Amino acid sequence: MVGKKSGKALRDEGLERTDNNMELSSWPQIPAINQKNYYTDYLKRDDQYLAFRLQNEEARTKMTKSAKDKDRALAMAKSNEGGDVEAEAEADGDANMEDAEEVPAETVGSKVIIIHIGSQNLRIGLASDALPKTVPMVIARKSKTSESEDREEPKPKRQKRDDDTPEEPENLFGEEWSSHFSQMSGDLKVHMRQNKRRMLPNSKEMVVNYNRRTNPEIISEHNDPLRVDWTELSNPPPEYIIGQAALRVPDSSNPRYKLYWPIRHGWCNERDYHSKRMLFLDISLILEDAIKTQLGLTSKKDWHQYSCVFVIPDLYEKSYVNQVLEMLMREFAFARVCFIQESLAATFGAGFTSACVVDVGAEKTSICCVEEGMCVENSRVNLKMGGRDVTETFIKMMLHDHFPYADIDLWRRYDWLLAEELKKNICTMNEASVSPQVFDFHLRVSGQDTVKHTFKAFDEVHLAPMGFFEPTLFDNEDKLKGRRKLIEPSFDIYDGSKNDPTSAAQSEIMTALAPPLPPNEKADGDAPVATAEVQATPSKPQPPSALGRIQEQEATPRSSVAGSPAPEAAGTPQAGGSTPAVPAPTSQPARTSIEYRDDILPVFALDNAILTSIAHAARSDEKKMRDFIGGIMIVGGGSLTSGLNLFLEERLQMLRPGFAKDIMIGVPPREMDPQVVVWKGASIFGKLSGTNDSWIGKLEYDRLGHRLMAYKCMWAY
Structure with missing residues (x-):
């Protein structure tokens, strides 16, 4: 056994320990975490978010300032004790009062x-x-041709024979459309007879014969008291013209101008633009011009003192909201910005706590139930139809009945303005007003004499707005053109899925309108969706819709959105029917894929869409159902059609006889214009500075960008 060596021996051999008690590394040694007691509160408290920290700091700053002001006032009061000093203070006080x-x-x-x-x-x-x-949300830009010269076909589209000769007025829009129109006319006559309303048996023939033989009257321009002031171009002509002045630029101007509408059908207008930058540039130019001319804020240097409340749709697109937020914060340099949804703003404007808001716009109709200051997410519905569709359909019906101004073309500005005026003055949903009546209008064209036309109208004034309940009557062919050409949907940064807001009511409607997919075809990257999952067939029972479940509980007739499927093409709208046959919705995974499909146009009967929205908001609660169905409020420019409220009430009562006594269509209180209710509600919301925590400031936006929306919005963004 080898003995232990001495220190001298180790030193001689170079093996002596020379440790100076230093660690092997200068990095700190962190002990292992005890997994039994592991806990962290990172991002679990509101005060750890920048948005909430800044709010608390602002509140503390205000509290500190008020305390200092109070202390300063007390100190001034003590120093003013004494005769001469008090007199001086009173004199100073009087002077301050005068100031x-x-x-x-x-x-x-x-x-x-x-x-x-x-x-x-x-x-x-x-x-x-x-x-x-x-x-008007329109801008006219310099172009080689006007929009009417760009279009090969007039609007509404006419059919021509093989020899390029025009068809007879009765066949201008195809046999299918004419038969649908005739069927609706017959149904209206039957309904009016049931309601004991007198009508002449040959009313339609009277109208056609009168319109055939009427002759226009020429009025010289200097004798026309209501002549139009057309927009005069300066020298040199401007690059663009905005608003009402753009609509009054003559179609034959020199140079030509083309109209652009940045927003179409509630979406960004991707069809008429070639770049996303130009689209949002036109939006910013229209807003900038309106702020300068309408509000009198001509200097951009003053805009940083103002805040902005921006109204967005209930079913918005995140990419659009993010772009608008950047525009308001960067280009316009507002001090603060906040967003509010349309339906919530409508309830603010009307003073209601709970309501089913139906906003009928020019090209979009949105439906949403609002409960206690919050939009019910699954009740949101967005339909791509509105007042412009009624205008075009009314002109089609009049042309079908030999309208004396047969060359009308809605691509021309003066013709479109004329058609809008005729629709507002003539169209009605009141059956008592349906009778052969004589009307007149003045056609005013730049550089030409005024032409006065006289014509008769019968049931066209009622059947055109009936398109809200018969959506196949509208021309929906071009509404999806250019969709997703410029603006991609918003995607989740973690899993890559689409994260625009969704709604169960909208999914049910989209499922009803969706044509069957081919077998094994994937919809938007999801799992394969078989045809049987999209198209309900009698052989395969489907789970009932939300509306259908409530109807079964009440044992009421199932004449609603969840009607029985058609024998063959259940998933597709019927060409000649009033309402497309609607299958029951598919299971939840298939809904998502259908909702995000961009080849499905959400155009649906208004009464069925309202009941679908309310059914998803009530969630089988009968009390909520009665509250919403008794608190329907119609707003928007499309709601100005005379008699629409009573007609919609009657339609809903026919569909839901169990709730006939509860159904009530309200109007905005205090005789408020339905067109401005949403704006009025947003203005009330903008005044709630003390209780509104949804403002986005510059510092927050500079640091977090549009990620702030998740913390600042009053709804789940």
């Missing part, structure tokens, strides 16, 4: 701009204003 009287206090909301963008009109104003300013 205060000269400088008026700032009105609440005078520094808040409210913006509501629609497909046809922009409504803008200060929150302190009683009513907004309305500007």
Whole structure:
């Protein structure tokens, strides 16, 4: 056994330990975590988010400032004790009172701009204003040709024979459309006889014969008291013209101008634009011009003192909202920005706590149930039809009945304005007003004499707005053109799925309208969807819809959105029917794939869409069902059609006889214009500075960008 070596021996051999008690590394040694007691509160408290920290800091700053002001006032009061000092203080106080009287206090909301963008009109104003300013949401840009010269076919589209000769008026729009129109006319006659309304048996022939033989009257321009002031081009002509002045630029101007509508059918207009940058540039130019001309804020340097409330759709697209937020914060440099949904703003404007809001716009109809200041997410419905469809359908019906102005073309600006005026003055949903009547209109064209036309109309004035309940009557062919050409949907940064807001009511409607997919075809990257899953057949029972479940509980007739399927093409709308046959919705995984399909146009009967929305909002709760069905409020420009409320009530009562006594269609209170209710509600929301925590400031946006929306919105963004 070898003995232990001495220290001298180790040193001689170079093996002596020379450790100076230093660690092997200078990095700190972290002990292992005890897994039994592991806990962290990272991002679990509100005060750890920047948005909430800044709010708390602002509140503390205000509290500190008020405390200092109070201490300063007390100190001043103590120092003013004494005769001469008090007299001087009183004199100073009187002088300050006079100065205060000269400088008026700032009105609440005078520094808040409210913006509501629609497909046809922009409504803008200060929150302190009683009513907004309305500007057409259009811009005219220099071009080689006008929009009417670009189109090969007039609007509405006519059919021609093989020898290029025009068809007879009765066959202008095809046999299928004519038969549908004739069927609706016959149904209206039957309904009017059931309601004991007298009508002449040959009313239609009287109208056609009168329109055939009527002759126009020429009125010289200097004898026309209501002649139009056309937009005169300066020298040099401007690059673009905005708003009402753009609509009054003559079609034959030199140089030519082409109209662009940045918003179409509630979506960004991707069909008429070639780049996303130009699309949002036109939106910013229209907003900038409106702020300068309508609000009088001509200097951009003053805009940083103003806040902005922006109204967005209930079913919005995140890419659009993010782009608008960047525009308002970067280009316009507003101090603060917040967003509010249309239906919630409508309830603010009307003063309702709960309601089913039906917003009928120019090219979009949205339905949403609002409960206690929140939009019920699964009740949101967005339909791509509105007042413009009624205008075009009315002109088609009049042309079918030998309208004296047979060359009308809605691509021409003066013709479109004329058609809009005729629709507003003539169309009605009141059956008592349906009779052969004589009307007249004045055709005013730049550089030509005014032409006065006289014509007769019968049931066209009623059947055109009936298109809301017979959507196959509208021309829906071009509404999906260009969709997703410029703007991609928003995707989740973690799993790559689409994360635009969804709604169970919208999914049910889209499922009803979806044509069957070929077997094993994937929809938007999801799992394969078989034809049987999309198209309900009698052989395969499907789970009932939300509306159907409630009807079964009440044992009421199933004449609703969840009707029995058609024998063969259950998933597709019927060409000649009033309402497309609607199968029961598929299971939840298939709904998502159908909702995101961009080849399905959401155009559906208005009464069935309302009942679908309410059914998903009530969630089988009968009390909620009665509350919503008794609190339906129609707003928007399309709701101005005379008699629409009573007609819609009657339709809903026929579909839901169990709730006939509860159904009530309300109008905005205090005789408020239905077109401005949404804007008015947003202005009220903008004045709630003390309780509104959804404002987005510059510092927050600079640091977090549009990610702030998840913390700032009052709904699940």
